[in-house]
Amino acid sequence: MNEKIVIETGKAPGAIGPYSQAIKTGNLLFTSGQLPIDPVTGKMVEGSTADRAHQVLRNLAAVIESAGGKLDDVVKTTVFLANIDDFQEVNTVYAEYFSSPFPARSAFQVAALPLGADIEIEAVVLIN
Known part of the structure; x- marks a missing residue:
């Protein structure tokens, strides 16, 4: 039976509720959703949606790297957007962090995100 290993790093924002940054079981890593919070200041990144998407992906990479993986190991992502009109802007940033073969992905517009994030x-990550 696989055990659940809690993954935590100070290079990404800490949990804002009763959850872990990620859980590793076997060779799979399940990350919690990452928000555009600067882990140094603890504040939401200002600027464009692209600026915030960069911060989210840097935070995601930090959590994955702390578990021994890298963005190339990601097999599935879920993108939550406050406004689906930001989809193309986020796609442009996303393509800077992931390359072919791209992870499977779902993207949704949601009514609201924690802390007013947009x-x-x-991610789900396969770590060998």
């Missing part, structure tokens, strides 16, 4: 991304 983007959140979670």
Whole structure:
């Protein structure tokens, strides 16, 4: 039976509720959704949606790297957007972090995100 290993890093924002940054079981890593919070200041990144998407993906990479993986190991992402009109802007940033073969992905517009964020991304990662 696989155990659940809690993954935590100070290079990404800490949990804002009763959850872990990620859980590793076997060779799978399940990340919690990452918000555009600067882990140094603890504040939401200002600027464009693209600026916030960069921060989200840097946070996601930090959590994955702390578990021994890298963005190339991501097999599935879920992108939550407060406004689906930001989809193309986020796609442009997303393509800077992932390359072919791209992870499977779902993207949704949601009514609201924690702390008033406009983007959140979670991932499933295969770590060998």
